[in-house]
Amino acid sequence: xxxxxxxxxxxxxxxxxxxxxxxxxxxxxxxxxxxxxxxxxxxxxxxxxxxxxxxxxxxxxxxxxxxxxxxxxxxxxxxxxxxxxxxxxxxxxxxxxxxxxxxxxxxxxxxxxxxxxxxxxxxxxxxxxxxxxxxxxxxxxxxxxxxxxxxxxxxxxxxxxxxxxxxxxxxxxxxxxxxxxxxxxxxxxxxxxxxxxxxxxxxxxxxxxxxxxxxxxxxxxxxxxxxxxxxxxxxxxxxxxxxxxxxxxxxxxxxxxxxxxxxxxxxxxxxxxxxxxxxxxxxxxxxxxxxxxxxxxxxxxxxxxxxxxxxxxxxxxxxxxxxxxxxxxxxxxxxxxxxxxxxxxxxxxxxxxxxxxxxxxxxxxxxxxxxxxxxxxxxxxxxxxxxxxxxxxxxxxxxxxxxxxxxxxxxxxxxxxxxxxxxxxxxxxxxxxxxxxxxxxxxxxxxxxxxxxxxxxxxxxxxxxxxx
Numbered sequence: 001x002x003x004x005x006x007x008x009x010x011x012x013x014x015x016x017x018x019x020x021x022x023x024x025x026x027x028x029x030x031x032x033x034x035x036x037x038x039x040x041x042x043x044x045x046x047x048x049x050x051x052x053x054x055x056x057x058x059x060x061x062x063x064x065x066x067x068x069x070x071x072x073x074x075x076x077x078x079x080x081x082x083x084x085x086x087x088x089x090x091x092x093x094x095x096x097x098x099x100x101x102x103x104x105x106x107x108x109x110x111x112x113x114x115x116x117x118x119x120x121x122x123x124x125x126x127x128x129x130x131x132x133x134x135x136x137x138x139x140x141x142x143x144x145x146x147x148x149x150x151x152x153x154x155x156x157x158x159x160x161x162x163x164x165x166x167x168x169x170x171x172x173x174x175x176x177x178x179x180x181x182x183x184x185x186x187x188x189x190x191x192x193x194x195x196x197x198x199x200x201x202x203x204x205x206x207x208x209x210x211x212x213x214x215x216x217x218x219x220x221x222x223x224x225x226x227x228x229x230x231x232x233x234x235x236x237x238x239x240x241x242x243x244x245x246x247x248x249x250x251x252x253x254x255x256x257x258x259x260x261x262x263x264x265x266x267x268x269x270x271x272x273x274x275x276x277x278x279x280x281x282x283x284x285x286x287x288x289x290x291x292x293x294x295x296x297x298x299x300x301x302x303x304x305x306x307x308x309x310x311x312x313x314x315x316x317x318x319x320x321x322x323x324x325x326x327x328x329x330x331x332x333x334x335x336x337x338x339x340x341x342x343x344x345x346x347x348x349x350x351x352x353x354x355x356x357x358x359x360x361x362x363x364x365x366x367x368x369x370x371x372x373x374x375x376x377x378x379x380x381x382x383x384x385x386x387x388x389x390x391x392x393x394x395x396x397x398x399x400x401x402x403x404x405x406x407x408x409x410x411x412x413x414x415x416x417x418x419x420x421x422x423x424x425x426x427x428x429x430x431x432x433x434x435x436x437x438x439x440x441x442x443x444x445x446x447x448x449x450x451x452x453x454x455x456x457x458x459x460x461x462x463x464x465x466x467x468x
Contacts, residue, residue, distance in 0.1 A: 024048035024055055026452060027068035031428065033057070033418055034080040036405055039397045039434065047079065049424045052449040056420055072452065077444050078432050080400070081416035082113025082425035084407035085141075085382040087232060087290050087366025089373070091120030092323055093158060096371060099317030101129060102468045103370075103378045104140030105461040106315055110379030111440065113425040113448050114142040116366070116407060118211070118232060119149035119185040121159025127179070136449070139461065142425070144182040144411055146211075150199055152190030160187060169199050173206060182411055183229075186212030193217040193253055200226040209411065211288075216262055217253040219245055224281055230288035230364065230410060234296075234349045235263070237282070237289055237356070241275035242266045264341055267348055279359035288362045288410050291353045293388035295368040295376045300346040302331035302374065303339055312377040315465045324374035354393030364410060365389060365402040383441050396437040424450040 026049045033045040046063035048056040056066065085107070090100045100122060107115060117126060126145050132138035150172050151160040161172040176184060184203045186196060196215050203210045204227035211230035214223050220240030223231070231237055239245055239262070248265060251257040257265075282289065298305075307313070313321065334342070357363060367381035382403070389399040404416045416425065426447040431439040446453045453461070 022067040022069045024050045024066065024068040025450065026050075026070045026072065026447075027063070027066070028072045028074050028079065028426075028428070029063070030060070030076075031074035032076075032078045032432070034078055034432075034434065035418070036080055036397070036400050037415075037417075041078070041432070041434070045079075047418065047426075049447070049450050052424055054418060054420055054422045054424050057418060070452070072428075072445065074428055074444065078429045078439075079418065079426055080429070080433070081404050081418060082141075082427050082446070082448070083111050083382060083440065084114040084116070084365070084404040084416075085112050085367050085369070085378075085385075086116045086364040086403070086407045086410070087118045087292060087368050088115045088378065089120050089368070089370030090117055090122045090126050091157070091159070092320060092371040093121060096317070096319045096323075097122060097125050098468075099320050100371070101125070102317060102465050103315075103320075104129065104133075104138070105465050106377070106379035107141040108139055108446055108448055108453060109458045109461040109465075110383065111427040111429075111443055111446050112141055112379055112382055113427070113446070114144070114404065114407065116182075116411070117143055117145035118366070118368075119146045119157070119160075119187065120370070121148065121157070123147045123159070123179060136451070139448075141448070144413075146183050146185035147176055147179045147181040149185045149187040149212075150176075150191070151187040152192060152195065154190050155187065156189035157187060163191065163195055163199065165195070166198065169195065169202055172199075173203055173208070177206065177208070183209035183211055185232075186210065188213035188215040188259075191215060193222075197222055197226045200228050203227075211290075211410075215252075216257075216259050217249060219249050220278055221281060224285050224287055228287060230290060232290045232366075233292050233368075234289070234352055235259075237278065238270075238348060238352055239266050240278040241271065241352070242269040243271035243274050244269040245274070260338075263345060267341075267344060270348075275355065276359070279356060279361055282356070283360045283362075286362070288364050288406065289356055290364045290366045291349065291356075291389070291392075292366055292368045292385070293349060293353060293392065294381055294384040295373055296349050297346050297388065298375055299327060299331070299373075300342045302328060303334070307375040310375060310377075312380055313375075315462065316377065317468070320371045323371045326372060327374040350388075350392045353389065357392070357394055357398065362406055362409070363389070363394075363402045364406050365399065383438075386437050386440060390437045396434050399437055400433060400440075 028047040214236035428444040433439040
């Protein structure tokens with residue numbers, strides 16, 4: 001009787017094992033997991049994903065107890081959280097909406113699962129894409145956006161919110177809050193020094209995150225004291241390293257000098273002592289800096305480098321390519337003196353980036369890709385920016401930390417991690433990016449909100465863009 005009972009129980013156990021429901025939709029097996037915060041690499045990991053979430057991260061012994069509907073063998077591969085491009089643009093007016101939308105595939109095809117849109121004139125479309133991506137009806141990265149930029153009267157960029165006094169500043173911030181933007185982007189084409197600082201102070205008082213270009217009529221110290229959270233590009237930080245920053249600022253404020261005409265003096269009056277004080281101020285006040293080195297180099301050498309055969313031009317629509325003409329023509333018509341100054345500036349920015357990092361200032365990896373920014377291609381350019389950061393002195397791990405980790409920190413979002421209950425935004429690579437930053441381009445697969453894109457899927461995304 002005992003024998004019969006044991007046999008029956010054994011059969012029931014076998015049946016239950018064979019018919020039990022899988023615990024996950026997807027399991028990634030035997031992968032080397034990279035912890036970008038510590039730099040540690042954990043071998044032979046099993047990552048379980050259900051829906052858009054990671055449900056478990058286990059070693060091989062523990063993983064033997066779990067089943068999944070689909071298995072991705074990632075033996076000898078490396079996995080890390082998805083990349084963030086912390087400075088992109090969607091813009092160009094209604095006629096370029098479709099071309100901008102087509103570029104979303106380029107981000108996923110390059111392992112970029114999140115972007116920070118730093119201002120444009122397509123806010124309604126961007127928010128529609130956000131909703132479609134959230135619902136799974138559109139392939140693309142997570143988009144955090146500033147909506148339209150804030151600037152002065154007669155602003156350079158279409159769609160900007162133009163302010164000339166307190167009432168207009170309050171109205172502009174009201175409209176941005178109604179749009180539920182993720183941060184406030186301030187531009188420097190026509191805004192006065194006083195209004196620039198007032199925008200920062202009033203936005204900060206509302207609990208809004210701020211970043212921007214900085215008029216040369218404002219000092220770095222004034223902007224930081226007003227509460228700015230990030231400085232886009234290095235022109236403004238460089239001025240803060242000049243022993244003559246105050247006199248240069250006053251000259252610009254009084255109309256005796258301009259932005260571009262001041263740059264030679266800024267470089268010639270660079271002071272290590274002043275720079276150290278500026279670095280300390282930025283670090284102590286937790287101000288982020290976005291170097292955008294790759295675009296700086298690209299634009300500085302438009303007079304020398306021929307991009308007409310760039311492979312990535314095949315993915316850029318004709319309308320967006322047309323917007324490249326402005327910078328191309330400026331480069332062609334620039335004086336010899338300006339060309340030299342621009343290239344000297346490019347070298348100065350590389351050194352400045354390394355110095356900022358060495359002095360503990362938080363950096364954000366951002367490409368500044370989008371319409372009007374010639375030959376800086378969505379997706380690919382973020383990898384080029386990471387390489388530029390390494391060339392400036394950052395270790396590959398440190399460069400990677402300026403992407404997703406610092407991006408989330410700046411926007412006050414949850415830190416991207418590979419652990420249970422985290423969003424399943426992952427990049428799988430064929431080689432270790434901590435050994436060589438170029439390995440971020442050696443993609444094996446991408447997972448966006450739990451959706452798996454194999455190498456073939458990624459290639460198909462590129463083909464889809466080129467055919468549109």
